[in-house]
Each structure stands twice: as structure tokens, then as C-alpha cells.
Amino acid sequence: MLSARRKSDGQIVNAYFESKANAPFACPQCGDPVALKTGKNKINHFAHVNPVSCKFATGENDAHRRCKLEIYQALQREPNVTNVALEVPMGTNRPDVFATISGVPVAIEVQISALPVETIMQRTIDYFRNGICVLWLLPWTPKLDSDRYTPKIWEKWIHTAYYGRVYYWIEGAKVASYRFDPHHRTIPKSTWYTKSGKKMTAGGYSERSKRYRTPVRGETYNIATDFAPKQRYWWEGNGVKVPDAKLFMERSKLGE
Ligand SMILES: [Zn+2]
Structure with a gap:
């Protein structure tokens, strides 16, 4: 998540502008501690310190x-x-x-x-x-x-x-x-003969894909x-x- 409550003044802050020096931070939803994660190739964000039952603790990627x-x-x-x-x-x-x-x-x-x-x-x-x-x-x-x-x-x-x-x-x-x-796929036409010499054909049409x-x-x-x-x-x-x-x-x- 990108926002958290800064414990020192109770403000909701954005990870993008925050620094680790201003910790501690808490999840605005469940109140549990979250840590600011920073990195060169990643978007700054907050993560729950303890993987908890908070529904906002997971399901997010960079x-x-x-x-x-x-x-x-x-x-x-x-x-x-x-x-x-x-x-x-x-x-x-x-x-x-x-x-x-x-x-x-x-x-x-x-x-x-x-x-x-x-x-x-x-x-x-x-x-x-x-x-x-x-x-x-x-x-x-x-x-x-x-x-x-x-x-x-x-x-x-x-x-x-x-x-x-x-x-x-x-x-x-x-x-x-x-x-x-709708997407249609073509079923190619094919022809063959049965043992008794009967000519059979199939395909030669397009079918809507499910x-x-x-x-x-x-x-x-x-x-x-x-x-x-x-x-x-x-x-x-x-x-x-x-x-x-x-x-x-x-x-x-x-x-x-
Ligand atoms: Zn939480």
C-alpha cells in the first residue's frame, strides 16, 4: 500500500514522499505497524510488519x-x-x-x-x-x-x-x-473416403470461440x-x- 498513518502526528502520509526517519507508521485500516519499503527500482510503499489478517496486507505488486x-x-x-x-x-x-x-x-x-x-x-x-x-x-x-x-x-x-x-x-x-x-476460428475443410469408398467432408466453416x-x-x-x-x-x-x-x-x- 502507498499510504499509512504516521504515528508521531496521526497524519495519513504517502510512501512516495516519506522517509524512514519518520517511522513508526501504522496501517490506516487495521492499525497494525507497517514499515516503509524503499528501493531504487521499486515504488516506495508500506508493508505490514506481521503478515496479518488485514485484507489490505497482500495482493499488490510493483x-x-x-x-x-x-x-x-x-x-x-x-x-x-x-x-x-x-x-x-x-x-x-x-x-x-x-x-x-x-x-x-x-x-x-x-x-x-x-x-x-x-x-x-x-x-x-x-x-x-x-x-x-x-x-x-x-x-x-x-x-x-x-x-x-x-x-x-x-x-x-x-x-x-x-x-x-x-x-x-x-x-x-x-x-x-x-x-x-467475438473471435472466430476457422475449421479447415477436409475430405476423406471411407472403406466402402464413400466421400466424406468436414470443416470449411468458422466457429465462434468460447x-x-x-x-x-x-x-x-x-x-x-x-x-x-x-x-x-x-x-x-x-x-x-x-x-x-x-x-x-x-x-x-x-x-x-
Ligand atoms: Zn492493515
Whole structure:
């Protein structure tokens, strides 16, 4: 995690600006001691001294920290963005980055590791109840440039919730919009003869893949200037449920 409570004055501080000389630090969620970790090739961060039952003690890697920190820093530079904060506890949630963007409270959640769809839905519901818009992001990967991509289950859920798009973080406050098209594989035509001399044929058509999708890149957006709130109503179809939600998404698609 990138933020902790500094015990000397009770302030919530950012690992990026902190020094070990100001220890001790505590986890803002559970109050247990955390240590500042610094290193040349790593993003400064706090780690629980004792691996504990705190749900914020694990599940984070350097890529995740870098992404959070860059979004946080980029939003702070935007004139229409205020209250930018890292990892603020909000009810049962703790968004990676929280900000008020053009007057709209927005929770930004960056997902790297697999997360049960139920967890994503529950967090989305909690934000909705608190009147907070949510933006689910994933870090961009070169795999998206392939015509054959395997979205994770929760990635497909995000795609459904956001009306057929997923936002991948590029740098700073920039994200790329992608949609998943069906992926078809060609079953080659083959011909053979049975023992009795009967001609048989098979294949020669294309089949929709259950596993793969073809990612199609759309525009690149700035979260601070190109996104707006969108009320999503409860929806169910194709075995997927989307709860009432306040989404934060590209302005140009709000008519949908
Ligand atoms: Zn903790």
C-alpha cells in the first residue's frame, strides 16, 4: 500500500514522499505497524510488519503501485480535480485512488490480480449506496494487440457493466478504451473416403470461440477531462448480473 498513518502526528502520509526517519507508521485500516519499503527500482510503499489478517496486507505488486501512484499524481495536476487521495477507507471499500472530478466523487479501482466477480459487484454496490461513481481499470498489456485475447471472468463482467468496453490504463491519467468482439476460428475443410469408398467432408466453416475474444482498441481518454458519471440500472442477461451502479466512463458514449 502507498499510504499509512504516521504515528508521531496521526497524519495519513504517502510512501512516495516519506522517509524512514519518520517511522513508526501504522496501517490506516487495521492499525497494525507497517514499515516503509524503499528501493531504487521499486515504488516506495508500506508493508505490514506481521503478515496479518488485514485484507489490505497482500495482493499488490510493483506494477499495481506504479499505476496507482501515476494516476494519483496526474490527477493532482488537473485543475478541475480536487480531494485526490490514495487508499482512503470508505465504508468497507478502500479505493486505490479517490478524487472529486468536476464536482463528481469518483473511486478508481485498479485490478491486477484475479478477483471474484462477486467482490467487484459488492464494491460497485457499496459505492453506489454512498453516491460514489466507480471506474474499474486494468493495466494495459501488449496481449491486447493480438486478435486473440482471453479476458478473465471479471474482465468480461466489467465489459458488460460498461456497455461493452473496458478501460486499460496507459500512463498518467490516460486510459485506452477497448471492446471485445467475438473471435472466430476457422475449421479447415477436409475430405476423406471411407472403406466402402464413400466421400466424406468436414470443416470449411468458422466457429465462434468460447474462450477467446478479439480486442478492438478505441480512443485514448484522459480520466480527468473525458469522463463523466453514468447511472447504470440493474440488468441481467446471458448469465451475467449487473447491479444498480454509478459508473464513470467516457463522455461520448453517455447516450447509450
Ligand atoms: Zn492493515
